[in-house]
Amino acid sequence: MDKLERSLNLLKIENEIFDYWGKENIYSLIKKKEEGKEEWRFIDGPPYTTGSIHLGTAWNKIMKDYFINYKRMNGFSVTDTPGYDTHGLPIEVQMEKELNIKNKQEIFEYGVDDFIKNCKEFAEKNLALMNKQFKRLGCYFWDWEDPYITYKNSYLEGVWWTLKRAWENGLLYKFYRPQNCCPRCATALAKHEFDYKNIEDTSLFVKIKSSEMEDTYFIIWTTTPWTLVANEAIMVNPTEKYLKIRIEELDEYWILAQAATVALISGQLDLKYKVVEEFYGETLKGMKYIHPLAEEVPYQAELEKQSETVHTIVLSEEYVSASEGVGLVHTAPGHGPEDFEVGMENGLPIFNPVDIRGVYTEEAGEFEGKFVFDANQEILNLLEEKGTLIHTGEIEHEYAHCWRCKSKLVYQATEQWFFNTEKIVDDLLEKNEEIYWVPDWAGERWFKSWLTSLKDWCISRQRFWGIPLSIWTCDNEECGDTIVIGSAEELKEIAGECPDDLHRPWIDKVTWKCEKCEKGTKRRIEDI
Numbered sequence: 001m002d003k004l005e006r007s008l009n010l011l012k013i014e015n016e017i018f019d020y021w022g023k024e025n026i027y028s029l030i031k032k033k034e035e036g037k038e039e040w041r042f043i044d045g046p047p048y049t050t051g052s053i054h055l056g057t058a059w060n061k062i063m064k065d066y067f068i069n070y071k072r073m074n075g076f077s078v079t080d081t082p083g084y085d086t087h088g089l090p091i092e093v094q095m096e097k098e099l100n101i102k103n104k105q106e107i108f109e110y111g112v113d114d115f116i117k118n119c120k121e122f123a124e125k126n127l128a129l130m131n132k133q134f135k136r137l138g139c140y141f142w143d144w145e146d147p148y149i150t151y152k153n154s155y156l157e158g159v160w161w162t163l164k165r166a167w168e169n170g171l172l173y174k175f176y177r178p179q180n181c182c183p184r185c186a187t188a189l190a191k192h193e194f195d196y197k198n199i200e201d202t203s204l205f206v207k208i209k210s211s212e213m214e215d216t217y218f219i220i221w222t223t224t225p226w227t228l229v230a231n232e233a234i235m236v237n238p239t240e241k242y243l244k245i246r247i248e249e250l251d252e253y254w255i256l257a258q259a260a261t262v263a264l265i266s267g268q269l270d271l272k273y274k275v276v277e278e279f280y281g282e283t284l285k286g287m288k289y290i291h292p293l294a295e296e297v298p299y300q301a302e303l304e305k306q307s308e309t310v311h312t313i314v315l316s317e318e319y320v321s322a323s324e325g326v327g328l329v330h331t332a333p334g335h336g337p338e339d340f341e342v343g344m345e346n347g348l349p350i351f352n353p354v355d356i357r358g359v360y361t362e363e364a365g366e367f368e369g370k371f372v373f374d375a376n377q378e379i380l381n382l383l384e385e386k387g388t389l390i391h392t393g394e395i396e397h398e399y400a401h402c403w404r405c406k407s408k409l410v411y412q413a414t415e416q417w418f419f420n421t422e423k424i425v426d427d428l429l430e431k432n433e434e435i436y437w438v439p440d441w442a443g444e445r446w447f448k449s450w451l452t453s454l455k456d457w458c459i460s461r462q463r464f465w466g467i468p469l470s471i472w473t474c475d476n477e478e479c480g481d482t483i484v485i486g487s488a489e490e491l492k493e494i495a496g497e498c499p500d501d502l503h504r505p506w507i508d509k510v511t512w513k514c515e516k517c518e519k520g521t522k523r524r525i526e527d528i
């Protein structure tokens with residue numbers, strides 16, 4: 001028997017224990033002992049491989065380790081496969097910093113293949129480090145040699161399988177609708193990928209000229225002047241009271257909500273007025289106005305030809321409140337979720353003259369080539385010159401920012417792929433009832449309320465380091481046939497080839513002659 005040491009050296013003891021476990025290969029002995037026993041399945045929610053583990057990750061893994069050991073000691077054969085999430089923007093942004101890349105275009109210049117290799121190496125390096133750290137925490141008897149990793153082909157194919165099932169069951173669709181997009185990362189983001197922060201913005205009151213009534217203006221309020229370029233309608237609440245007032249000094253008539261009149265006209269503007277008419281919002285429906293930037297954005301005239309409701313008053317009881325602003329809401333269906341909804345109901349075209357980098361396109365006329373947030377001040381000045389800016393103020397409000405690079409997001413309509421999660425909410429709720437939750441309120445309240453409020457999930461990103469969506473479409477516009485591939489083997493069968501690594505850019509090179517029209521070529525959509 002060895003003599004006990006006089007001082008307790010925990011670090012030394014720890015290393016000796018690890019050495020012993022390693023030398024005697026205890027893990028494989030445990031696995032051998034488990035053979036043939038009843039299975040207890042466990043899925044590890046994977047930590048992200050951006051660097052050393054943090055306290056939350058440690059706590060989480062140790063809790064899981066308790067369970068694994070407990071079940072193992074109770075005679076079960078447990079799945080102890082750890083997982084790692086290695087994809088996504090956090091690693092891309094980290095890589096961009098290290099390579100001194102400033103935007104998406106520079107990634108193309110650098111080479112997508114090298115960029116992807118760098119991302120993968122970065123993930124591998126951190127994964128090895130984290131493996132060691134978890135073991136040091138005592139989470140030792142896990143299958144550290146063979147974790148599931150999101151960049152492995154087997155994992156990618158698992159997602160492809162899911163995509164194909166979703167497609168076959170009508171749960172996967174492409175849609176043009178507004179989403180929060182990060183202009184710097186040049187991609188759409190899902191709801192859990194933006195952070196709301198309070199920021200100061202200029203709010204402005206603008207008068208918009210009626211095209212039917214002489215010297216008459218509709219008063220609107222907005223905090224995003226850049227969206228005026230894509231304005232298509234003005235929303236009013238049909239059940240609120242509105243006034244037409246005469247401003248003596250200006251020899252003009254203004255229309256706004258009764259509830260906002262005194263505060264704005266007598267208060268902030270210090271103008272005298274007389275009420276000429278009083279009516280409910282629904283009276284205003286269909287009244288026409290002249291777009292406030294009609295000269296600068298000639299495309300607005302084109303929009304007018306597309307639908308009778310363009311540049312008219314539309315109604316929304318849900319989204320207009322007279323207690324906020326002036327009861328008339330500037331509406332740009334390409335730049336807001338409510339605007340989009342009301343726009344669809346009223347047959348407005350979904351107009352978005354902004355590209356994914358937040359830069360105005362040709363359709364924005366004089367603003368083409370400008371970054372939207374830079375245009376804010378310019379538009380403000382322009383309205384002032386035109387004499388239509390009646391008041392400005394500062395407002396502190398919540399605004400969405402990119403979770404990774406912290407840029408202000410641009411709400412804009414883009415074509416994206418969605419999972420139709422809303423359609424399966426009832427099924428999910430039913431399944432939730434079958435789950436044994438500990439503590440019970442986590443399932444009965446938290447998870448249930450999360451499920452109840454599920455919205456369709458935007459799954460496409462215009463980025464590189466992620467699972468390429470296995471969707472191929474025909475480039476012949478008349479055909480446009482879409483096919484969703486469920487595995488590498490299936491791809492090889494159809495296309496005759498399949499790269500060893502299923503990531504971009506290699507997967508993008510797989511094309512084949514469209515089997516439907518026999519004219520076009522099937523190409524992968526570029527999203528991940």
Ligand SMILES: [Zn+2]
Pocket residue numbers: 182183184185186402403404405406407
């Ligand atoms: Zn970003």
Ligand SMILES: [Zn+2]
Pocket residue numbers: 474475476479480481514515516517518519520521
């Ligand atoms: Zn085709």
